[in-house]
Amino acid sequence: MQYLVQLLISGLAIGAIYGLIAMGFAVIYKSTGLVNFAQGEMTMITAYIAWTISTTVSGNVFVVAIGAILAAVLLGLIIERLVMRPMLGEPVFATVMVTIGLAVILRSAINFIWDAYPHGLDIGMGRGIVHLGGIGVRTGQLAVIATLLLLLAAIWAFFRYSKVGVAMRAVAADDRTALLMGISATRVHALAWAASSVIAGIGGVFFALSYDLSPAMFQLGLKAFPATILGGLDAVLGSGLGGLLIGITENLAGGYLGSGMKEVAGFAMIIVVLMVRPFGIFGERDIERV
Amino acid sequence: MIKHLAAAALLLSTAHLAIGPAVAADPGITDTEILIGDVEPLTGPPALLGVAASIGHKIAIAEANAAGGINGRKIKYVLEDDGYVTARTIQGVKKVIDVDKVFAMIGISGSGQSIAVMPVLEKSGIPTVIDVAPVKFLWEPPRKNVFVVGQSYEEGIIHLINFLADKNPGRKWGLITQDDDYGITVRDGFDSVVKAKKLNVVYSGNYKKGQQDFSSDMLQLKESGAEVFLAGGIIAENIAMMKELEKLGIKPVTGIFWPGRIEPVLKLMGPAGDGIYAVDYVEPFAGTAGKAFLEKAKPLVSEAEFKGINRYTMTGYAAAKVLIAAIERCGKQPTWACTIAELEKTKNVETGVMAPISFGPGVRFSNQKLQIMQADAKTPSFKPVD
Numbered sequence: 154m155q156y157l158v159q160l161l162i163s164g165l166a167i168g169a170i171y172g173l174i175a176m177g178f179a180v181i182y183k184s185t186g187l188v189n190f191a192q193g194e195m196t197m198i199t200a201y202i203a204w205t206i207s208t209t210v211s212g213n214v215f216v217v218a219i220g221a222i223l224a225a226v227l228l229g230l231i232i233e234r235l236v237m238r239p240m241l242g243e244p245v246f247a248t249v250m251v252t253i254g255l256a257v258i259l260r261s262a263i264n265f266i267w268d269a270y271p272h273g274l275d276i277g278m279g280r281g282i283v284h285l286g287g288i289g290v291r292t293g294q295l296a297v298i299a300t301l302l303l304l305l306a307a308i309w310a311f312f313r314y315s316k317v318g319v320a321m322r323a324v325a326a327d328d329r330t331a332l333l334m335g336i337s338a339t340r341v342h343a344l345a346w347a348a349s350s351v352i353a354g355i356g357g358v359f360f361a362l363s364y365d366l367s368p369a370m371f372q373l374g375l376k377a378f379p380a381t382i383l384g385g386l387d388a389v390l391g392s393g394l395g396g397l398l399i400g401i402t403e404n405l406a407g408g409y410l411g412s413g414m415k416e417v418a419g420f421a422m423i424i425v426v427l428m429v430r431p432f433g434i435f436g437e438r439d440i441e442r443v
Numbered sequence: 444m445i446k447h448l449a450a451a452a453l454l455l456s457t458a459h460l461a462i463g464p465a466v467a468a469d470p471g472i473t474d475t476e477i478l479i480g481d482v483e484p485l486t487g488p489p490a491l492l493g494v495a496a497s498i499g500h501k502i503a504i505a506e507a508n509a510a511g512g513i514n515g516r517k518i519k520y521v522l523e524d525d526g527y528v529t530a531r532t533i534q535g536v537k538k539v540i541d542v543d544k545v546f547a548m549i550g551i552s553g554s555g556q557s558i559a560v561m562p563v564l565e566k567s568g569i570p571t572v573i574d575v576a577p578v579k580f581l582w583e584p585p586r587k588n589v590f591v592v593g594q595s596y597e598e599g600i601i602h603l604i605n606f607l608a609d610k611n612p613g614r615k616w617g618l619i620t621q622d623d624d625y626g627i628t629v630r631d632g633f634d635s636v637v638k639a640k641k642l643n644v645v646y647s648g649n650y651k652k653g654q655q656d657f658s659s660d661m662l663q664l665k666e667s668g669a670e671v672f673l674a675g676g677i678i679a680e681n682i683a684m685m686k687e688l689e690k691l692g693i694k695p696v697t698g699i700f701w702p703g704r705i706e707p708v709l710k711l712m713g714p715a716g717d718g719i720y721a722v723d724y725v726e727p728f729a730g731t732a733g734k735a736f737l738e739k740a741k742p743l744v745s746e747a748e749f750k751g752i753n754r755y756t757m758t759g760y761a762a763a764k765v766l767i768a769a770i771e772r773c774g775k776q777p778t779w780a781c782t783i784a785e786l787e788k789t790k791n792v793e794t795g796v797m798a799p800i801s802f803g804p805g806v807r808f809s810n811q812k813l814q815i816m817q818a819d820a821k822t823p824s825f826k827p828v829d
Contacts, residue, residue, distance in 0.1 A: 271679050
């Protein structure tokens with residue numbers, strides 16, 4: 154039983170990181186209809202910036218957190234303004250290719266700005282081990298699960314009750330009508346990129362805290378993308394939960410079926426789920442009226 | 444008239460032969476410089492080894508240039524990035540040979556990449572010294588123009604497992620490897636000792652390249668009761684495994700392979716990495732030879748490059764020293780044929796960073812002496828134990 158619980162806790166911890174990044178995917182898709190293939194790289198850049206702040210400015214957790222969030226906002230806004238906005242109105246394929254190009258550039262930037270060595274993010278907390286009923290868990294892992302749950306609640310409230318959230322939903326539903334109602338689609342897009350960058354960046358920082366920073370970190374995006382597909386590309390909350398599901402499935406498969414099955418299990422689950430619900434567990438069915 | 448013209452032509456050609464050509468027949472060499480080419484992963488995660496190896500080449504080249512170059516010619520280093528993508532390695536090597544027209548090649552990316560590029564190297568006939576990823580295919584069968592400095596992955600693993608098995612008789616063993624050619628090589632080496640020493644293997648895992656979370660794998664290792672563990676990851680994987688083991692509250696006797704034997708890795712493992720064993724054929728930086736190498740390197744590279752030094756810098760340095768010495772022995776007019784012949788004659792060349800290097804007729808592999816080291820998390824460094 155302890156074995157199972159241990160697998161579940163570890164699965165929840167890594168799944169929470171996938172979930173945060175997956176939510177980043179969904180925020181952009183929901184607002185712009187675009188899949189951002191540079192999401193993993195944006196996550197990595199924010200984590201590296203957090204590490205730079207911790208080693209050059211201050212290792213204080215609040216300084217690092219505020220600095221990383223501001224940096225993520227800036228990163229999202231810059232990408233939206235300089236790279237994505239000029240692509241408005243262009244074919245989706247071209248826009249997606251731009252995000253792939255952006256991913257390669259951001260990936261290479263790690264070696265140009267930082268280096269290829271792995272680094273540890275030390276902010277004086279998150280790396281300690283606590284024992285829950287005899288099971289060792291890092292405090293950072295508990296924190297990321299709690300953060301995901303808090304963010305899920307906050308984002309639900311944001312989309313449901315805030316003016317900006319309602320505006321984002323309106324743009325996602327029909328940007329032309331939203332424009333007629335006085336909503337600036339470009340502003341909503343900019344906000345979506347900034348929000349996506351921050352949410353995914355939080356996942357990246359927690360990953361760096363629990364594991365380490367390395368130029369291979371962008372691969373988290375590849376793990377989080379199936380979580381978005383599973384939860385629903387247009388379902389921000391669903392994507393978060395999809396991350397948890399993928400994390401747990403991976404760990405259970407790895408623990409009971411063998412190491413080799415770990416990476417396969419999540420994708421196998423997606424295939425099965427998509428056969429039944431092609432729009433994801435929490436996604437909305439796309440209805441075209443003719 | 445015809446007789447006069449023939450005599451004049453004969454005289455001219457004799458004079459030309461006597462004076463010698465202004466430049467050698469082979470490419471990459473002028474009156475003032477010699478070009479040496481290299482293709483390494485300078486971006487992406489494997490840049491850790493590619494950048495470090497290129498720094499080693501630069502140190503040896505800077506050292507030679509400071510001493511006047513190769514018989515008066517300065518060495519120019521032409522370096523290309525392949526991003527650890529095999530297609531780009533082939534493209535890069537072709538570019539360096541055909542466009543930059545270098546005189547010799549050195550380094551050359553990872554094992555898969557150097558294997559893939561072998562037909563290009565063989566066809567061109569360019570003198571080549573490979574130092575980053577020594578795998579048997581590179582010297583078996585021996586290629587006329589390709590020399591390899593280092594030790595094979597299989598031999599490295601066999602040496603490590605034999606050491607751990609002798610030190611821990613009757614213990615239960617666990618192993619995890621990556622699902623690629625590197626992992627297969629590690630597993631083959633491990634399996635050969637398992638059969639010979641009849642080791643009791645209770646856990647055998649195989650992870651997908653790029654895996655970052657090892658919680659379920661290490662939990663399985665714990666459940667199996669393994670007491671001796673071969674962590675077959677490269678860099679970040681070994682860090683993640685050791686931290687998982689720390690979290691699970693177990694500390695099996697652990698061995699790692701040389702690609703991960705770099706000090707920053709040890710620093711990131713923290714106390715979890717204390718006491719782990721590693722095998723290598725280059726000197727540890729904590730030893731006298733390692734310290735002397737760092738002292739030598741400091742004035743020859745930039746501050747950023749100095750920070751990028753790791754064990755691959757030593758392998759790169761040693762290979763470049765061997766290549767430079769061979770070209771130098773060819774005198775004022777080095778050619779490819781002469782350089783290859785001189786590389787073959789390489790006998791006990793001291794580089795200060797590994798055992799003396801030798802090749803021989805039909806021998807294209809230097810077969811370096813191995814040593815076992817143990818990690819000290821406090822310093823953090825590796826110290827020889829055998």
